[in-house]
Amino acid sequence: MKHFISIQDAPDLDALIAKAMLYKENPNIDREKGKYKTLGLLFFNSSLRTRLSTEIAANNLGMQVIGFSNQQAWNFEFMEGAVMDQQNAEHIKEAAGVLSRYVDILGVRSFPELVDRAWDYSEPVLSGFQKNLTIPLVNLESATLHPLQSLADLMTIRELQQTKKPKVVLSWAPHPRALPQSVPNSFASCMLAAGMDLTITHPEGLELSSDFTEGATITHNQQEAFEGADFIYAKNWSSFREYGKGTSLYSDWIIDGKKMKATNDAHFMHCLPVRRNVVVADEVLDSPKSVVLQQAQNRIFTAQAVLASLLDHGK
Amino acid sequence: MKHFISIQDAPDLDALIAKAMLYKENPNIDREKGKYKTLGLLFFNSSLRTRLSTEIAANNLGMQVIGFSNQQAWNFEFMEGAVMDQQNAEHIKEAAGVLSRYVDILGVRSFPELVDRAWDYSEPVLSGFQKNLTIPLVNLESATLHPLQSLADLMTIRELQQTKKPKVVLSWAPHPRALPQSVPNSFASCMLAAGMDLTITHPEGLELSSDFTEGATITHNQQEAFEGADFIYAKNWSSFREYGKGTSLYSDWIIDGKKMKATNDAHFMHCLPVRRNVVVADEVLDSPKSVVLQQAQNRIFTAQAVLASLLDHGK
Amino acid sequence: MKHFISIQDAPDLDALIAKAMLYKENPNIDREKGKYKTLGLLFFNSSLRTRLSTEIAANNLGMQVIGFSNQQAWNFEFMEGAVMDQQNAEHIKEAAGVLSRYVDILGVRSFPELVDRAWDYSEPVLSGFQKNLTIPLVNLESATLHPLQSLADLMTIRELQQTKKPKVVLSWAPHPRALPQSVPNSFASCMLAAGMDLTITHPEGLELSSDFTEGATITHNQQEAFEGADFIYAKNWSSFREYGKGTSLYSDWIIDGKKMKATNDAHFMHCLPVRRNVVVADEVLDSPKSVVLQQAQNRIFTAQAVLASLLDHGK
Numbered sequence: 001m002k003h004f005i006s007i008q009d010a011p012d013l014d015a016l017i018a019k020a021m022l023y024k025e026n027p028n029i030d031r032e033k034g035k036y037k038t039l040g041l042l043f044f045n046s047s048l049r050t051r052l053s054t055e056i057a058a059n060n061l062g063m064q065v066i067g068f069s070n071q072q073a074w075n076f077e078f079m080e081g082a083v084m085d086q087q088n089a090e091h092i093k094e095a096a097g098v099l100s101r102y103v104d105i106l107g108v109r110s111f112p113e114l115v116d117r118a119w120d121y122s123e124p125v126l127s128g129f130q131k132n133l134t135i136p137l138v139n140l141e142s143a144t145l146h147p148l149q150s151l152a153d154l155m156t157i158r159e160l161q162q163t164k165k166p167k168v169v170l171s172w173a174p175h176p177r178a179l180p181q182s183v184p185n186s187f188a189s190c191m192l193a194a195g196m197d198l199t200i201t202h203p204e205g206l207e208l209s210s211d212f213t214e215g216a217t218i219t220h221n222q223q224e225a226f227e228g229a230d231f232i233y234a235k236n237w238s239s240f241r242e243y244g245k246g247t248s249l250y251s252d253w254i255i256d257g258k259k260m261k262a263t264n265d266a267h268f269m270h271c272l273p274v275r276r277n278v279v280v281a282d283e284v285l286d287s288p289k290s291v292v293l294q295q296a297q298n299r300i301f302t303a304q305a306v307l308a309s310l311l312d313h314g315k
Numbered sequence: 316m317k318h319f320i321s322i323q324d325a326p327d328l329d330a331l332i333a334k335a336m337l338y339k340e341n342p343n344i345d346r347e348k349g350k351y352k353t354l355g356l357l358f359f360n361s362s363l364r365t366r367l368s369t370e371i372a373a374n375n376l377g378m379q380v381i382g383f384s385n386q387q388a389w390n391f392e393f394m395e396g397a398v399m400d401q402q403n404a405e406h407i408k409e410a411a412g413v414l415s416r417y418v419d420i421l422g423v424r425s426f427p428e429l430v431d432r433a434w435d436y437s438e439p440v441l442s443g444f445q446k447n448l449t450i451p452l453v454n455l456e457s458a459t460l461h462p463l464q465s466l467a468d469l470m471t472i473r474e475l476q477q478t479k480k481p482k483v484v485l486s487w488a489p490h491p492r493a494l495p496q497s498v499p500n501s502f503a504s505c506m507l508a509a510g511m512d513l514t515i516t517h518p519e520g521l522e523l524s525s526d527f528t529e530g531a532t533i534t535h536n537q538q539e540a541f542e543g544a545d546f547i548y549a550k551n552w553s554s555f556r557e558y559g560k561g562t563s564l565y566s567d568w569i570i571d572g573k574k575m576k577a578t579n580d581a582h583f584m585h586c587l588p589v590r591r592n593v594v595v596a597d598e599v600l601d602s603p604k605s606v607v608l609q610q611a612q613n614r615i616f617t618a619q620a621v622l623a624s625l626l627d628h629g630k
Numbered sequence: 631m632k633h634f635i636s637i638q639d640a641p642d643l644d645a646l647i648a649k650a651m652l653y654k655e656n657p658n659i660d661r662e663k664g665k666y667k668t669l670g671l672l673f674f675n676s677s678l679r680t681r682l683s684t685e686i687a688a689n690n691l692g693m694q695v696i697g698f699s700n701q702q703a704w705n706f707e708f709m710e711g712a713v714m715d716q717q718n719a720e721h722i723k724e725a726a727g728v729l730s731r732y733v734d735i736l737g738v739r740s741f742p743e744l745v746d747r748a749w750d751y752s753e754p755v756l757s758g759f760q761k762n763l764t765i766p767l768v769n770l771e772s773a774t775l776h777p778l779q780s781l782a783d784l785m786t787i788r789e790l791q792q793t794k795k796p797k798v799v800l801s802w803a804p805h806p807r808a809l810p811q812s813v814p815n816s817f818a819s820c821m822l823a824a825g826m827d828l829t830i831t832h833p834e835g836l837e838l839s840s841d842f843t844e845g846a847t848i849t850h851n852q853q854e855a856f857e858g859a860d861f862i863y864a865k866n867w868s869s870f871r872e873y874g875k876g877t878s879l880y881s882d883w884i885i886d887g888k889k890m891k892a893t894n895d896a897h898f899m900h901c902l903p904v905r906r907n908v909v910v911a912d913e914v915l916d917s918p919k920s921v922v923l924q925q926a927q928n929r930i931f932t933a934q935a936v937l938a939s940l941l942d943h944g945k
Contacts, residue, residue, distance in 0.1 A: 028351055036658055038686060048388035048410070052381055052417045056353060059379050064689050066682055069387070072699070073678035074903065083907040085806045090903030093915075094922065095678070098902065101927040102682045176400045272413065273389065273405030277398040285408075292409065297416040343666055363703035363725070367696055367732045371668060374694050384702070491715045587728065588704065588720030592713040600723075607724065612731040 001309040003137045007147045007190045017155050019305040027060045034063035040103035041067040044110040050140050053299035060304050078128040096132030105136045112143035112180050114244030136310040146182040149271050150190035151302035156295045165197050166230035172202030173279040175236030178246030183271050184237050185212040201225035203250045209240050229263040234270050256281040267291045316624040318452045322462045322505045332470050334620035342375045349378035355418035356382040359425040365455050368614035393443040411447030420451045427458035427495050429559030451625040461497040464586050465505035466617035471610045480512050481545035487517030488594040490551030493561025498586050499552050500527040516540035518565045544578040549585050571596040582606045631939040633767045637777045637820045647785050649935035657690045664693035670733035671697040674740040680770050683929035690934050708758040726762030739770035742810050744874030766940040776812040779901050780820035781932035786925045795827050796860035802832030803909040805866030808876025813901050814867050815842040831855035833880045859893040864900050886911040897921045
């Protein structure tokens, strides 16, 4: 694997998950692989799980890690041919060129602005780095994708699934703020790539981009979607159609115990952080069927598998 | 030792100090103890000494360290049953659950708000973490306690004391801002636990909580307190009674050379940072009797002894 | 070498560059030199290249690195005898005293205020640290100097020069903001110390302090300066005479392809970050003669040579 920008960059999802499971058993078996190598982690946005899990994954491979934020540096310019007489102090060409000479792998987190759909979906920051780096790039959540999260989600389902093709339901859920589509985009395309029986349910008008959902069953009837589900994955997202628009409607889309009863004793999943009693009721999140912490833990080992694969490519 | 939240968590103070003294002589003798282990350091507030000394202590034990602040992530919710539709993005239950799976020991710094006494003294942040973590927790200074500082203070006194039961004086001192009671609370209870002859002196109305001072001599006469003292420990704190109230009165409570003359050639102590010529006169801080840098240095080795003890517990 | 505050601290520039070239070939040959040693990096200002290159340099020597900013701590007081009843929470005496006991080498970055020339040129922060530290100090760019940058610049020229005494031109260039004189000051004194044929060109009134330029040819005619040049080093700086004043005039001082044609097929240099199409035209920066990334890469190895020399001194 040369880069890890989207789930599609993984040449063999199941092999990657198998590697992650091996690391979960023996985190330190590849301590020599990243010896004297450095992972750079550049954050344009907040992070807790991604920062820590990726740093620990790198440490497990013997890598050194340098985390930094653009606030510790300055604003970057992404436009070709720009006359840089405004706020942006450094062009991505130089930034990426320099970072390529400083670190062995670069991770970048950069959220969408949720204003101009075409702009966000062009992935200006990630694609700017990808184009100008000569080292592997890891997506730590971009404007439209969060593939490291989806890998950990897939690993968790693989650990728990009792049938060959479990019914996985991605359910929209309420949230006080307008959130990106990154997690559901990557989750949907990962589930479909892994051959799951995927149902997506959301209020009318909150359709995701069909680029990611081809092959899924889509319904506006949450109750119907939950019937017989083996996994319920809750997530808020803002509108793709009226781009970036949030909504205070549909608070009844919260995932509660009553809704979970319709499922096939489903596991409850969420990428975290989660708004308790808005997205999901305490009774569900605190139940034994909630696997959110297992998902979070698997972030370490899937990130480790990704980094190991990128290190191998460089050889 | 399972956690280190307060001085009372140490089963044997003198054994802990003895370990710290051993580490001071040979910082690297336990480089294998923390191998492949990670210390997480979460800062809700500013830090210089605590951040660096704890990180170096962990490195001396071979641990990896990931420091982060809540500003790099988001606000946490600490209330049970909260409907999280406001500013707080992640509940302590998930945060602590995830961190328990990511790091081997967690240190947390969280200052008081100094508004509601009952709230601060309930230690909402530290107790929220303690309740929800499955790994050891280290107090990097909480709303009401700073036990790592007090351990270093005790070690310094042990290194310098010439009699079995030296006279130790904790003196209130002026400060332009209203400060927490954490340092004096922990210092008083540590000195008393260690069998020191402790005198506390402060202007009338600035009594500390009696929970920490039982057994100390308390006087509003600073001059009388200093007589025959072997150690003068200066510290400002805000009012416990009129909770969180600071004062611009009592600027004559500054520790100066004339006052130090009344002592038994006492050592001058302060936890730092210290406001020169407000809390203490240059002539005292720059004198050979000032041991503030020795205290600061001992922060490394007492933290190392604490971390070693927490690592041992986990075995 | 005891400290590295200015280019003049290096007892033998060519030996230092030779060491850096050795490290470029074999970054890991001195992995034992800094074992169990810690480098502290204190940032009062933004940094990208300096932060990363110095951290990687230290890692290459087996050192541990703790980076922190004054915002993570508090404001420092630098005045002797200050009555600290205002904003500054800790005196440099204590800060430097403590850091001397915590880390083995300290790096400090602190930019000028560009208001009071005498104040900036007294280097209040760097000299405050130097005076109060008992460990080596490295200048990560101060109010008036940036010697780590100049070392990397010299190394780059040494790698590329075809004649014994190449013609090096330092050219002022336009910029939307008023910038420090640190880079040109150090560059000029480094080039002169290394025996280069140095020409400095800038609009009238933008003279640098003559303390750094003695021995250089100085001209206000940019075109004339470029004739026969082997290296063009572009950099904006604010006025030394009308101290700290920037200017929106002279936008025609931009380095473009036409101007480069007058040179002896010169290499283009800049310390980065650079404002594209303000300081320099894309056609120059993107040409094969641009060596800005080589300069940036050499930051690692020159910093490594400096740290190694400081570690050797301590023995």
